[in-house]
Amino acid sequence: MKPRKYLKVYKKFLHTSLASEFEYKTNILIDLITAILSLIGSIFLLSIFFQNTSTIGGWEFEQALIIQGIYTILNGITNTWFNPNLTEIVKHIREGTLDFVLLKPIDSQFYISLKKINPSGFLEIMLGFCLLLYCIKINQINLNLGFLALSLITIMCSICILYSLWFFISTTTIWFVKTWNATEVLRSFLYIGRFPLNSFSFSLRIFFSVFIPIAFITTIPSEVFLGLSQLWKILLEGAVTIVFLTTSRKFWLFALKFYSSASS
Amino acid sequence: MISNLIQRKIFTLLKVQYSNMLEYRVEIALWAISGVIPFFMLNIWTNNNLNESINISDVMLSRYFLCVFFVRQFSVVWVVFSFEEDSLMGKVSPYLIQPLNPFFRYLAQHLAEQITRFPFAIIIAFFFFIFNPGSIWIPNLGILLLSIISTFLSFLIQFLIQSIVACLCFWTEKASSIERLLFIPTLFLSGLLAPVASFPEYVKSWIYLTPFPYLIDFPANILSGNTTNISGGLSMQILWIILLFPVFRKIWFAGTKKYTAMGS
Numbered sequence: 053m054k055p056r057k058y059l060k061v062y063k064k065f066l067h068t069s070l071a072s073e074f075e076y077k078t079n080i081l082i083d084l085i086t087a088i089l090s091l092i093g094s095i096f097l098l099s100i101f102f103q104n105t106s107t108i109g110g111w112e113f114e115q116a117l118i119i120q121g122i123y124t125i126l127n128g129i130t131n132t133w134f135n136p137n138l139t140e141i142v143k144h145i146r147e148g149t150l151d152f153v154l155l156k157p158i159d160s161q162f163y164i165s166l167k168k169i170n171p172s173g174f175l176e177i178m179l180g181f182c183l184l185l186y187c188i189k190i191n192q193i194n195l196n197l198g199f200l201a202l203s204l205i206t207i208m209c210s211i212c213i214l215y216s217l218w219f220f221i222s223t224t225t226i227w228f229v230k231t232w233n234a235t236e237v238l239r240s241f242l243y244i245g246r247f248p249l250n251s252f253s254f255s256l257r258i259f260f261s262v263f264i265p266i267a268f269i270t271t272i273p274s275e276v277f278l279g280l281s282q283l284w285k286i287l288l289e290g291a292v293t294i295v296f297l298t299t300s301r302k303f304w305l306f307a308l309k310f311y312s313s314a315s316s
Numbered sequence: 317m318i319s320n321l322i323q324r325k326i327f328t329l330l331k332v333q334y335s336n337m338l339e340y341r342v343e344i345a346l347w348a349i350s351g352v353i354p355f356f357m358l359n360i361w362t363n364n365n366l367n368e369s370i371n372i373s374d375v376m377l378s379r380y381f382l383c384v385f386f387v388r389q390f391s392v393v394w395v396v397f398s399f400e401e402d403s404l405m406g407k408v409s410p411y412l413i414q415p416l417n418p419f420f421r422y423l424a425q426h427l428a429e430q431i432t433r434f435p436f437a438i439i440i441a442f443f444f445f446i447f448n449p450g451s452i453w454i455p456n457l458g459i460l461l462l463s464i465i466s467t468f469l470s471f472l473i474q475f476l477i478q479s480i481v482a483c484l485c486f487w488t489e490k491a492s493s494i495e496r497l498l499f500i501p502t503l504f505l506s507g508l509l510a511p512v513a514s515f516p517e518y519v520k521s522w523i524y525l526t527p528f529p530y531l532i533d534f535p536a537n538i539l540s541g542n543t544t545n546i547s548g549g550l551s552m553q554i555l556w557i558i559l560l561f562p563v564f565r566k567i568w569f570a571g572t573k574k575y576t577a578m579g580s
Contacts, residue, residue, distance in 0.1 A: 079493045086497045093504035096519075100510050101360065104369035108360070233346035240350040253363045256356070 061158060062166060069136075069168045083172030087128070091179055094120055094246055109250030116248060118187045118274045122207065123246045124180030126269065129211055130218070130242075132173030137165050138222040139235060145225050148313050161304055165219065184277075193277065206273040206286060209293040213269055214242075216296035219304065226307040238264075245270040268292050329421060333428035344429060348436035351388050354381040355444065357509050370514040376542055378451040380511055382444055383463075383536035388508060389437045390430050391471040391531065395422045396495040399482035404489065412572065419479055419568075426475065455539060462546060463539035469553040470531045474502075476560040477527075483564070486571035501526075507533025513542075527556045 073080070098120065102113045111119075141164055144150040153163050188195065221234050228234075241264050249257055249271040261267040268289045275281035337344065358381035361367050367377045399422065402408050411418035445452050455463070481498065484491040503509065505519075505528035512523065512533040523529055530553045537544035 076490055078488070079490050082493045082497050086493070086500060089497070089500040093500055097504060097509055100514055100516070101364070101366055103514070103516065105364065105366060108364050108366075228342065233343050233350065237346050237350040240353050243353055244356050247360060251360050251364055252356070253359055256359055 058158075058162060061162075065167055066169060070171060073169070073171050080172045084175045087124075087172070087176040087179055091120070091124055091183070094123075098246075109248045109252070111248040111250065114187065114190050115274070115278055117183065118191070118277050119248055119270050120246060121180050121183035121187055122210070122270050122273050122277075124183060125177050125207070126180075126210060126214055126245070128173045128176030128178075128180055130173070130214065131176060132170050133166065134215060134218040135235075136168040136170045138218045140164070140168065141222040142225050145311070150311065151313055154308070154311075160308070161219075161301065165215070187277070191278065193279070199276075199279070202286065203273060203276050206276045206281075206289060209289045210269045210273055212293045213265055213289075213296050216293075216300040217264070220296075220300045223300070223304050223307045226311050242266065242269075248274070265292055265296075325416065326420075326424070329424035330428055333421075333424045334431060337425075337428045337432040341432065344432050345436045347392070348389060348433055348440060351385060351392075352440070354384040354388070354508060357381060361510075370511070372511065372513065372542070375451050376540065377511070378448050379453060379540035380536055380542055382441060382451065383539040384508060384532055385444075386437060386441070386539065387463075387467050387470065387532050387535045389433055390467050391474055391535075393426060393471065393474040393478045395419070395426070395475060395478045396482045396485075396492050398422055398425070399479075400485050400490070400492050403485045408575070412575070417568075422479075423475065426471070453541070455541065459538060459541070462550075463535050466530075466535040466538055466550060466553060469550070469557065470535055473527055473553060473556050473560065474531060476557065476564050480560065480564050480567055483567040483571045486574050501528060502531060505529065506531040507536065511537075511542075524552075527552075530556065 095117070098113065098116055101108055102116075106112060108116065141150075144153060144164070153160050156163060187193075193199070217238060218235070221238050224234065244252075244260060245266045249260060249267045252260065257267070272281060272285055272289050276286065358378055361377055361381075362374050367374065372380070399408075399418075402411070402418075408418065411421065477498065478495060481491050481495050484494060488494075505512075505523060505526070507529060512520070512529045515523065530549060534544060534549040534553070536542075538546060538549075
């Protein structure tokens, strides 16, 4: 591993993909409106839930907004990096262009995961941060360095888990060729991350902590924000992150053994 | 003679597309699974007793969300994405020469996919009833027929709207981002995530003038036996189709005039 080489290559990736994305300027504008409307829609939905109750699964409306903020940031990150790149794997495998990636003197996972970037997701990330700042104000959270460090760590962990999930699903393309829809399934399950985990029934809660760790992705970072989270949960999230990252890496290397180019 | 010809065309198209769709059973099964969001929503509603405030019993609400799942399964439209790909790849040119509007081809594709999807939807419903034995009910034949008609009308409305958006491909190349924008109000206002009956008054006052509640909420209400204005709803659906169809024709003729194949 040569970090400097990878940094240089990444700069080139950024340059080329930004240049091609800015070809479609109105598209970026439409995506911005979509992101704003989507946030308004989910807050509207949340307000319907809170019409006649003050808490859902022990979360007040103001606290549940934090989850929305974190979800929006993560969704923005998904739209900026994961979605454009990892759906490309399907294309690489179907058209046999994965050969060219594997032949390059660079790590294939690095290339496949970071080649493209979709700038319209940035706006969503910013929207999420604005909502979080607003939440900090209305929930009267006092900022200090420890709190900031802790919330940053948990959000980073969430991003890593999310990335591993996406990467894991996309890797299965090597066997099934058309897993475009598998990412769609993941997307629809991740939708649940907009709501506090405690608002679901016990069996679904287990499902969403073990199989698809949505609990770790949005709920724990939000608890950290509110200062409710216990230390063991944060440590557990760290452990889960490491497990997910290493298994998804191993799974990719394992899957590559079964890759037999197109038409062979 | 002419009707015979049309019938033969439609029959052949359907047969071809159906065998085509059967090739992608796994993919369609995954599509069906990705539509389970309504069940998660149901879980939030009943687990927090939110339905008490809107006067819908647990059983009625679970039937409602099951019907939402069904209506959504049989009214999903993706014509924009197909058409965008075909027009970027230049596949539209041969279609235009044929003495048949290419949108009939897409329509047949959608209908064939719905037939393929049917068994998977039934399996998912079966599992739903295992977990929720209290909500089993058998709608009578008249209701079933009415709900099938209204689901089909809802499908037609969405198909027309998307076809209009798809025709924008003649001008912009990336019309799918407009579709993603339009999907946001559909997601939050159609009753997919919360029944329209639960919406606050300031939304209810105008929402019935838009096409959204007739896409999912209205057919699902008929099928599940929740109270709804059947004749009013059906006439609104037909009205929207009558309004949208000329728009589609106009934009189609304008678009085909504007169309230039790649390389011209």
